[in-house]
Amino acid sequence: MGESGQGITRRAGLQGSVAAGLAAALPFRASAAASGVTAEIDVAKTGEPISPFLYGAFSEHIQGFIYSALWAEVLSDRKFYYAVDNQDPSTRKWRPLAQPETVTMETAAPYVGEHSPQVALSPWEQRGIGQGGLALAAKDHVGRIVVAGDPGAHVTVTLSWGSGQSQRVVVPVRRQWTTVPLRFTCRAATTDGRLEISATGTGSLKIGAVSLMAADNVHGFRKDTIALFRALDSGMWRFPGGNFTSGHDWKDAVGDPDRRPPKWDHVWNYPQSNDIGTDEFLTLCRLIQVEPYLCVNSGFGSAREAAELVEYVNGDAGTAMGRVRADHGHPEPYKVKYWNIGNEMFGFWQLGYMTPSQYVVKHTLFANAMRKADPSITLVAVGASPASLTIHSEPFYIDPDTRKIVHPSPVIVEYGSAVDWNHRLMKDAWGTFDMISEHTYGDPHRYDLTTGQRVEVTESVLDSVRRGANYIHAIREDWELYKKDFPLERDGVKMALDEWAYFVGGMRGVLAVSLMLHEMFRNTDFIVMGAYTTGMSWLSYNATDSIYSEQGLLFMLYRKHFGTIPIEISGNSPQPAPKWPAGGDQPSVTSGSPTYPLDMSAALSADRKTLTIAVINATADVQSADISLAGFAPRSRGRLWRLTGPNLDSSNHVGQPPQVTLTEEEFATGQSQWSVQPYSVELRAYSR
Known part of the structure; x- marks a missing residue:
C-alpha cells in the first residue's frame, strides 16, 4: 500500500495514546464531574505567553474589498481597465x-x-x-x-x-x-x-x-478606518493574500501608482488597480502600528521573483532591488521579518497547486533563494494537517509504487500517508522553515466523514458555535503526532494560524470566534501567530463612514483587557464526549475548559498585577459559576466588561444604532458566585 498504508497503520497505533493522554499532556486540561460549575484559577500554573500576533489580521485583495475598507479613492476604474462606452453599467463606470x-x-x-x-x-x-x-x-x-x-x-x-x-x-x-x-x-x-x-x-x-x-486621507488611506484599525492594536497583518497571491506579480504594484497597470485578477475575477502594493501595505502597517507579514507567490511565481521581493523590501540601497525601492521614494530598508512561502498550495482551487512531493521541492527553492537575499528572515511554510486536508476534500497524490494519481473519495487523510502534507514537508524539507501555517475555518454545518460533505444537523447553539474551536483542537491532536516523529520542540518550530474565522456573523459568530480565541490561548506552546479572516470585517463601513462591527468589538475587548500570561483553569464540569467520530474538524476530545456549559480562559498581565478571567455563555440561559482564586489576593473592586446583543442575529451596521454592545461596570471581587448572561462574552479584571 506504499506510504498510505504505512500511515493508516501508524495512525491506528498513535491515535489511541494521543486521545487518552491529551487531557494530561496538553496545557490547561483538567478532568472532574459534578453538578454545579466551579472553577479554580491558580496563578502559579502558567502557560507560554500569548503573542500579540494571535490578534492579527488577514488582508487579501478579494475584488475591491481592501480598497473599499482602507483606500480613500472615490473613483472606480481610475486607470481605465474597461473601455469608456455605453455598455454594461456594472463594469463601465x-x-x-x-x-x-x-x-x-x-x-x-x-x-x-x-x-x-x-x-x-x-x-x-x-x-x-x-x-x-x-x-x-x-x-x-x-x-x-x-x-x-x-x-x-x-x-x-x-x-x-x-x-x-x-x-x-x-x-x-x-x-x-x-x-x-x-x-x-x-x-x-x-x-x-x-x-x-x-x-x-x-x-x-x-x-x-x-x-x-x-483631502484628509493619510498617505492615500481613509482617515476614519485607519484610526479604528490603529486603536485595535492587532499585532500583525498578512498581505496580499490568500489565493490572490498565487496569480499576483508584485512588480505590477510598486512605483508610480498612475503607471501601475490595471490587470485582471484571475483568482477573484475582478480588475485589480494595483494601487495598494507592497510599499502602501508597509506604510499601512506603520500607520496602524502592526508587524507586516508578507506572502510571496509560490503558485505561478518563481523563487527568483520571491527573492527579489525580499531584496526590494529588506535590501540596502546598494543592492539591485534596494536601489529600485529607493528610486520609488523609500531609501531605508523596511526590515520585514515574517515571510510566508505561498498560500494553500495543496488546494485544487489554488493557481499552481501541486502534490506534497512537488511542493517540498518548490518550497526549498524559495526558502534558499529568500534566505540568500536576507538570512535574518523568519519563513512560514504552507501547511495542512490531516484534519484540514480531510475537510478540504480534494487532496491527491502520486502513488510511489504505481506512479498513478490517487484521488480517494470521500477523503479521510491519515497521519503519515502520502497525502499528509505536513508530514512530507517535515520529512523532506526540515530546516527550510521556522513555522508552518494552518488555515482553520469554522462552519455551522458538520463535516460528514462518510460522504465528504458538509451536512446540516440538529444541535444546540453551543455545539454549533464550538465547531471552530474543535477544529483547532483537532489540529492540536495532529501536532502531537508530529511531535513524536519530528524535533518540533527542540528546533522551536511553531504554527501560524494565519487564516481563521467562523462562517457566520452576528452574535452567533461572536460566540464562535471567542471560543476559537480561547482554544488558541490554551495552545500558546505551539500557536504563536493568528490572522483573522479578514481584518476588514472588524469594521462596518460605507464609502464615507465606519464603525466597529460586533467582531471588531470582540477583538478590542480581548486585546485591550485580556492578559498575556495564560493560566490553567481547573473545574468540576468537563466538556461532554464528542457526538461524532474523530476526523476532519472533529477531535477525539471536545475542546473547551472543564466548566461546561461555560467556557473560560484566564491570564495575568505582563507585570502580573492584573488577572483577567473571560467566560463565554453560548446558551439561552443565565449560567452560574463559583470562582476561586489561588495565589492572587485582589483589591475589593474589579472591572467587568460584557459583550452581548438582543439575539443571536444581532450585529452592528454603519448608520444604524449598534445592536451588539460592549459595556463596562464595577463588581465586588469578594463575590465568588457569578451569574453569566445568556449569549454573552464577559471579562472580569482583578487587580492587586
Missing part, C-alpha cells in the same frame, strides 16, 4: 458625455495598461467622459488628472454633489502627458456625486489616469 463615437480607446501609445480614452474634440460641443454615483463627504477633496492633447483645447474637471452644486477646475493641456493637481470643496454629503472631464477645441484629448480622494 465611465461614460461618454456626448455621442459614444466621440470617445475611442487609444492602444498605440496608452499612458498605462492596454488603452487610454481619447476624446475627439469639437469647438461647438462639450465632449469628454464622466462618472456618477460617487459617495462624497462634505469636505475638501484632492486629486490629479493625467492628460495630453492638442494645444488650444479648453479642458475642465467638474465635481458635482447636488442639483446646481458643483465646482470646476481648469486643466492646462500639452502634447506630452502632464499630471495636473485637482482640488474641490464639496459642500454637502451625497451618494450620487459626479465627476466630469469635458473639453472643447480641435484635435483630441487623451486621459491617462484620474484620482479623487478626501
Whole structure:
C-alpha cells in the first residue's frame, strides 16, 4: 500500500495514546464531574505567553474589498481597465458625455495598461467622459488628472454633489502627458456625486489616469478606518493574500501608482488597480502600528521573483532591488521579518497547486533563494494537517509504487500517508522553515466523514458555535503526532494560524470566534501567530463612514483587557464526549475548559498585577459559576466588561444604532458566585 498504508497503520497505533493522554499532556486540561460549575484559577500554573500576533489580521485583495475598507479613492476604474462606452453599467463606470463615437480607446501609445480614452474634440460641443454615483463627504477633496492633447483645447474637471452644486477646475493641456493637481470643496454629503472631464477645441484629448480622494486621507488611506484599525492594536497583518497571491506579480504594484497597470485578477475575477502594493501595505502597517507579514507567490511565481521581493523590501540601497525601492521614494530598508512561502498550495482551487512531493521541492527553492537575499528572515511554510486536508476534500497524490494519481473519495487523510502534507514537508524539507501555517475555518454545518460533505444537523447553539474551536483542537491532536516523529520542540518550530474565522456573523459568530480565541490561548506552546479572516470585517463601513462591527468589538475587548500570561483553569464540569467520530474538524476530545456549559480562559498581565478571567455563555440561559482564586489576593473592586446583543442575529451596521454592545461596570471581587448572561462574552479584571 506504499506510504498510505504505512500511515493508516501508524495512525491506528498513535491515535489511541494521543486521545487518552491529551487531557494530561496538553496545557490547561483538567478532568472532574459534578453538578454545579466551579472553577479554580491558580496563578502559579502558567502557560507560554500569548503573542500579540494571535490578534492579527488577514488582508487579501478579494475584488475591491481592501480598497473599499482602507483606500480613500472615490473613483472606480481610475486607470481605465474597461473601455469608456455605453455598455454594461456594472463594469463601465465611465461614460461618454456626448455621442459614444466621440470617445475611442487609444492602444498605440496608452499612458498605462492596454488603452487610454481619447476624446475627439469639437469647438461647438462639450465632449469628454464622466462618472456618477460617487459617495462624497462634505469636505475638501484632492486629486490629479493625467492628460495630453492638442494645444488650444479648453479642458475642465467638474465635481458635482447636488442639483446646481458643483465646482470646476481648469486643466492646462500639452502634447506630452502632464499630471495636473485637482482640488474641490464639496459642500454637502451625497451618494450620487459626479465627476466630469469635458473639453472643447480641435484635435483630441487623451486621459491617462484620474484620482479623487478626501483631502484628509493619510498617505492615500481613509482617515476614519485607519484610526479604528490603529486603536485595535492587532499585532500583525498578512498581505496580499490568500489565493490572490498565487496569480499576483508584485512588480505590477510598486512605483508610480498612475503607471501601475490595471490587470485582471484571475483568482477573484475582478480588475485589480494595483494601487495598494507592497510599499502602501508597509506604510499601512506603520500607520496602524502592526508587524507586516508578507506572502510571496509560490503558485505561478518563481523563487527568483520571491527573492527579489525580499531584496526590494529588506535590501540596502546598494543592492539591485534596494536601489529600485529607493528610486520609488523609500531609501531605508523596511526590515520585514515574517515571510510566508505561498498560500494553500495543496488546494485544487489554488493557481499552481501541486502534490506534497512537488511542493517540498518548490518550497526549498524559495526558502534558499529568500534566505540568500536576507538570512535574518523568519519563513512560514504552507501547511495542512490531516484534519484540514480531510475537510478540504480534494487532496491527491502520486502513488510511489504505481506512479498513478490517487484521488480517494470521500477523503479521510491519515497521519503519515502520502497525502499528509505536513508530514512530507517535515520529512523532506526540515530546516527550510521556522513555522508552518494552518488555515482553520469554522462552519455551522458538520463535516460528514462518510460522504465528504458538509451536512446540516440538529444541535444546540453551543455545539454549533464550538465547531471552530474543535477544529483547532483537532489540529492540536495532529501536532502531537508530529511531535513524536519530528524535533518540533527542540528546533522551536511553531504554527501560524494565519487564516481563521467562523462562517457566520452576528452574535452567533461572536460566540464562535471567542471560543476559537480561547482554544488558541490554551495552545500558546505551539500557536504563536493568528490572522483573522479578514481584518476588514472588524469594521462596518460605507464609502464615507465606519464603525466597529460586533467582531471588531470582540477583538478590542480581548486585546485591550485580556492578559498575556495564560493560566490553567481547573473545574468540576468537563466538556461532554464528542457526538461524532474523530476526523476532519472533529477531535477525539471536545475542546473547551472543564466548566461546561461555560467556557473560560484566564491570564495575568505582563507585570502580573492584573488577572483577567473571560467566560463565554453560548446558551439561552443565565449560567452560574463559583470562582476561586489561588495565589492572587485582589483589591475589593474589579472591572467587568460584557459583550452581548438582543439575539443571536444581532450585529452592528454603519448608520444604524449598534445592536451588539460592549459595556463596562464595577463588581465586588469578594463575590465568588457569578451569574453569566445568556449569549454573552464577559471579562472580569482583578487587580492587586
